[in-house]
Amino acid sequence: MKFAPLILKHLRKNWLRTLSTVLAMAVCIFLICTLQTVVDAVNYGLSLGNASRLVTRHYVSLVFNLPNSYKNKIAAIPGVQNTTIVNWFGGMYRGDMKYFFPNMAVEPERFMEIYPEIMVPEDQKQAWFHDGRGCIVGRKLADKWGWKVGDHFQLESFIPPYRVGKPFEFIIDGIYDTDTVKYPGTDLTAMYFNYKYLYEATGERAGIGTITVSIDDPKNAGRISKAIDAAFENSDVQTKTETEQAFRASFIAMAGNLALLLNGIGLAVAFTILLVTANTMSIAVRERQQEIGVLKTLGFPSGLVMALVLIEALLLGLMGGALGLFFAGGAIHALPSVPFIGDVVRQFPGLGLSPKIVSYGLGAALLLGLLAGLVPAVLAYRARITEVLRQV
Amino acid sequence: MSATEAAAKTGAVSVQNVRKFYQRDSMQIKVLDGLNLEVPPGEFLALMGPSGSGKTTLLNLIAGIDRATSGRVVVAGTDLGPLSEGELAKWRSRNVGFIFQFYNLIPVLNAVENVELPLLLTSLSRRERRERAMTALRIVGLSDRYKHYPRQLSGGQEQRVAIARAVVTDPTVLVADEPTGDLDAQSAEEILDLMQTFNKDFGKTIVMVTHDPRAAVRAHTQRHLEKGVLTN
Incomplete structure (x- = not known):
């Protein structure tokens, strides 16, 4: 010193x-x-991706959609327990990207079965299942905008096929939470709505962005992924199936x-x-x-x-x-x-x-x-x- | 036996048959050639001679900052030859005070901090170090300038601070390389007065290299060096 x-x-x-x-x-x-x-x-x-879930997408890129018929074919493959469409909607709140939050079109019932971390009160869940324009939003997103069940808001997608001349209108049927201990990392700033709404509003032109597949045993992930991709090997649109973890990795490649x-x-x-x-x-x-x-x-x-x-x-x-x-x-x-x-x-x-x-x-x-x-x-x-x- | 006692027995400085060569590329340059010099304790010796005669080299050997190619250099009772670099550094810190021509004060330190520098190598407490440094500054007449930085001092004052730094550890031998070479006549006289004081009143053995005859006359003895050999 x-x-x-x-x-x-x-x-x-x-x-x-x-x-x-x-x-x-x-x-x-x-x-x-x-x-x-x-x-x-x-x-x-x-690392938090669910090992029991696979994600199937277009072989070339996420930008291209899969034909709607693929979902049922995948569901028939041995080891597959459930499937849901998950389409990135790319909706902008208030028409401005600075208010952007993740918003996805899904099949509500199947989605809730496959994603146990998304926790919605039963009455709100049922309301969403039966409401074509309904959606659920994460707790943090609801808190950010002061939303409550029953509120309306609009989103306008920046993805060309989803731009239909006017914004999509949504009704908040539920606000989801999660068990942060059991499911750390669950995004509470996202919004999920019914794929059917998207499909109909786009004049049935909306394809499938990704299909989330739940499987019987994580150990079979490799075999089932190969089986899914093999099923479309000789098709015009080939697929790429991987675990949710790998998908997330490639998604943020x-x-x-x-x-x-x-x-x-x-x-x-x-x-x-x-x-x-x-x-x-x-x-x-x-x-x-x-x-x-x-x-x-x-x-x-x-x-x-x-x-x-x-x-x-x-x-x-x-x-x-x-x-x-x-x-x-x-x-x-x-x-x-x-x-x-x-x-x-x-x-x-x-x-x-x-x-x-x-x-x-x-x-x-x-x-x-x-x-x-x-x-x-x-x-x-x-x-x-x-x-x-x-x-x- | 203390260094002073040892020096009293063997002479403060004993240079015995010392040769010093420098290697410049493939050329060997002879600087000192079989030089012998005895400096008794309490002596004030002036080494004179033309540039390149080997004065500074001899001074460096006496101060233990350079090594002879052959021969013996014994200072304050210690044969410097066998000492390792670390031992030599430790020996220097205890036995030699060096006064440079251009003062060589550390510009970022003030006067008292400069004087304190050699004491950092001792086990003295902070207070003891400061007291000793202030005493040394008082002796050289600069206790009122203790907080001044080198840039705030005149050349003569800087040299006085440098002298305080050289004596603060109470060394046996003071070596001075052209101590008045960068000073005006009046400052040079003051510095020489001071050196004489340390020689007479404090019994310091001084070896001074100088070109200046006015400085040389202040010494007890003058020796002339030419081409690496003492001529008188």
């Missing part, structure tokens, strides 16, 4: 350089921690790729910051060659001089890390409120700056500091008094 004033005064002397280095580190740690938090949340969300890309960018930024910080530290140490020579002349051992340089670099890393984590905490807290991104990340439980990410971020910051300070520290260690003081 007695050497602290020497280290701190050096950092304070070139405060602009210190500040810019700390900010650069902070940006790097902010990026790494924010991205890692989102990736972790996504991965956690994926773009997000996954994006995460990969952003993580790549994060790493690139980290590497750049490393070079910048190492350069800054090298300049700082080079400027202090004479001082290093003086310290050694006074009897400071080379190891101590090296440690002083390293501690200075580590302090820069620590300050950058702390600031970056502060920014990341703020950003992650604000993320669910951001249009679009918020709608996606809200679906993933556990979104927050976890102790793991905090230690990861601080570790990365300290490692950056250490790596940046290593070469200058070794140079300081090796510096010969007679050379640096140019007394020869």
